[in-house]
Amino acid sequence: MVHYTFSAPNAAKDPASGTDFATAAQPKETYNVAKAKKLWQAGLKQLSKSKVELTLVASDTTTDKNVSEFLQSQLESKLPGLKVTVKNLPSKSAYNLVANGKFDLYLSFWINDYADPYSELQTLEKTNSHNYGK
Template structure:
């Protein structure tokens, strides 16, 4: 299906090939992921050439923040344990909406988030609005989650003061041995 859509897209553009630039940081994980994406995209979509730009994190971020990319590999971890933390990144006014996501149904997406905020006191209504926003995002696919990071920590039972955040981060700055 991807190949058919790709060919239809090229035809619509009146092109037989396309060059895209993938911007990512120069950390090992991002280098490996961006090289894998380049390989997969070029081998599956005839006529596509992907140029990878692995840059220092700040440089990659600056390109993304200024909209100077075709594809951008980024990392997101929620600020708090609630789907709203992730969904709100695609609101037009959010600085993390690097691709300036919008669509014909984008007003509905923003409205669902607005209604979620307005009805946050009623849990079922709140999550129903978030679910509708997620469904709209899934139709448009402005962001493609590639993987989820998971960490395991083997911790000595005498180690106290470790902060286990609900969003997956572990903070050892207050840790001490009893």
């Protein structure tokens, strides 16, 4: 089963039902290119823009290079007027840019410290030190 949540599958189960948290927390809507395009166009109109340029920061590992190039291709091909510039840098350089707020998009990963969705979900809190976008 594919999971579309921020929490990894099998990290925790609802004690009452036994349902995996990742399954229970799946959003009703996931991948919808048509809706994304519609919302993208509405956003451009609201901003009075016909194009937007974003920078995607990632490390220079082979995996991050491949993933960031894939994301760049998918975003640009699906959202007309979007230009994504990829910056694959050594990990410390990428981190320094991100820590100083000099990014639009950042490719990173998080591994649970313990088997509880909170380990992942807390990174979304505005005051969390790992939430670079605040």
